[in-house]
Amino acid sequence: MSVQVLSGQLLLGLINGAFYALLSLGLAVIFGVLGIINFAHGAFYMVGAFAAWGLATYLDVGYWPALVLVPLAMGLLGMGVERLMLKRLAGLDPLYGLLATFGLALVLEGTFRQVYGSSGQPYPVPEALQGGVNLGFMFLPLYRGWVVAASIVVCLATWLAIERTALGARLRAVTERPDVAQALGLNVPLLVTVTFGVAVALAAFAGVMAAPVYQANPLMGSNLIIVVFAVVVIGGMGSLSGAILSGYGLGLAEGMTKVFYPPAANIVVFVIMAVVLMVRPAGLFGRAS
């Protein structure tokens, strides 16, 4: 086997991993702070891609402004969803949150499929990142390199913000004991709303970055979200570093499987999940409760 094939698949795996990591990080944060399994996360990612496409198509707004504007707008939308919908489910069985977000995902996907069909809307690679560089052992398309680098930076910054700052300490406190945190004076309802908004913004950011790679497609979210759930479970529910590392790790594992045994590429993540659940039910980085 040639080095080109191997490194090409590794790069593809890393790109998928970049999206897994961004989405599973958001899911893990939402699960920690809201106790909700957010089935709509893939739909928010899809809407992010469509928002970038819509901005370009109808308003002639390019990739770089979209990369800022779309997460901001989607973050606000996410806060609205939390305040109007999820907040009312707080304290109920977590199944209600799962069902509500699943329903929301169906509504969003159905709406976009009704309007745009399911074949996907092409979105161009931004001019500055067209072409690629020859690394000697492989050809690296610039945009793909950018996706991996930007995802690593954003994941790392998010992780640092949560694990190493005063605001992050508040978030960790709310994750652990919301009642005590609020009785100490933290505005827990506001923190919960903002957290959900930031996680949705992360999903939308991933969606904008995905548009030039996968096009804007109404089904792109549901294709991805099932794998991302597996990533979160493998990393350990509620473990942020676990979500990030298993995101990249599983992307790479998928890439490697494509090289060595392609028929298993679509199921390798779930096989790993099954094995991890048997050996370490709390996930690779999770703390057994």
Place this chain on the structure above:
Amino acid sequence: MPEAVLSVNGLDGHYGDSHVLHGVNFSIRAGEVVTLVGRNGAGKTSTLRAIMGLLPRRSGSIALRGRQLIGLPPHRIARAGIGYVPDDRGIFASLSVAENLALPPRAQAGALSDGEIDALFPRLKERRASPGTKLSGGEQQMLAIARALRTGARLLLLDEPTEGLAPVIVQQIGAILRDLKSRGYTVLLVEQNVHFAASVADRHIVMENGRVVDSLDNAELAADPGRLDRFLGV
């Protein structure tokens, strides 16, 4: 006589279907240290939780320096100037000692400075970088009290600060409470240990079945030591 800092009148509280507080009445004056005593299940912890807004349902009146607290969410109650130490101390495992200490927002001016906190709790200073739950029970209790003090609150609600602690640590907690009293803090504490209660508090409020059934000061307790036994004996 100084004005009442905290006035509780006709306080009713519920957990789901169970009615745990039945018209609780008492008030605490500025600078007083008062204990809530009574058997397990008498409603002492529920009373503190009701004051903090942590009971699912409560009604009646809770006034902090005349300001009504019923209807406010817990964070607004805390910011109104109440420092709360829950019965399990509420130390966050995923936060270091320093992060636990810095967590609550400053609600009021006049909070103890970091230097004063260090002087009052020397053990905590040495353990700033440790995770909160790597501390001993006594250190966790001190951290919880220090954290409540950092908000600037002048009224402290302490839920069984001596529970499960070694006698020497209980003495240290007692010394800290007397120090806080001398600084003019008002303290309401739940306490099972009558000797400890008598050594730190001015007055004792006795609860039974979700009601206040007696109230006596230290002189009355000394004159009739059996008066509490009726409510505490098994």
